[in-house]
Amino acid sequence: MRRGRRLAVDVGDARIGVASCDPDGLLATPVETIPGRDVPAARRRLAALVEEYEPLEVVVGLPRSLSGGEGPAAAKVRAFAHALAEQIGPVPVRLVDERMSTVTAAQSMRSAGVSAKKGRARIDQAAAVVILQSALEAERVSGSPPGECVGGVV
Template identity: 35%
Template sequence: MMRIMGLDVGDKRIGVALSDLMGWTAQGLETIHRTNIKSDLQRIEVIIQEHDVKKIVIGLPKNMNGSLGPQSEKVIEFTEKLKRRTNLETVFWDERLTTVAAERTLIEADVSRKKRKTVIDKLAAIHILQGYLDRTNK
């Protein structure tokens, strides 16, 4: 049994989700409002320690044709720094449609645009992690 963390890494915010101990379901944990790389990584390390996280799944934003753009490169660079600090296994998950799915979920739930901004990253992290869990549990 191991807990897995899902991250949706953006320029302004990082959505954080955690799996249950059985690795079946993803729950949203929090949204980290980014200040600088050092404090962003420190916050993630605290979460890893508090929840005994053993693996990290990170959404990789690809272009619709599958190529990697400037945002992907930022995420890869962030992931390298995170790996060096935590020594945990990290896995990239194609997140092309996760933000779209998260947005649709919030619109269907009639969440106001202002409130959507505060939860969209966390919800995207849930979609990333749940996609990964569903694939690995088959």
């Protein structure tokens, strides 16, 4: 397992959830929810978070269908990830499968007693936590960085 903090991003049309982990990659925690409608502004905010957190990499959840296929949402996220990779320079951006992350996050929040109305802004952060924990676990098991690197940085 590579040592270093990571940021995870759950890209949605309305909001973008962000999570981070400790340098040992043991625990993912929510960071913030960024408004997602203004995509250039959202990428600028993510670039500022990259500068602040100095992560080893940024993990972006790639929405796939349950069968593993990619639709229009995945194409949007791919384009977002490529543009982000160009913007943040030498920090690698990796796309990882995020199937069921929002569902898992919503179930966890409901179990914790957070109402759907109150949890709307935090669900995206919770989904980013699920994405990051999954990526960290995949790296622990395989010994290789998770997912697919975008933007020409390996």
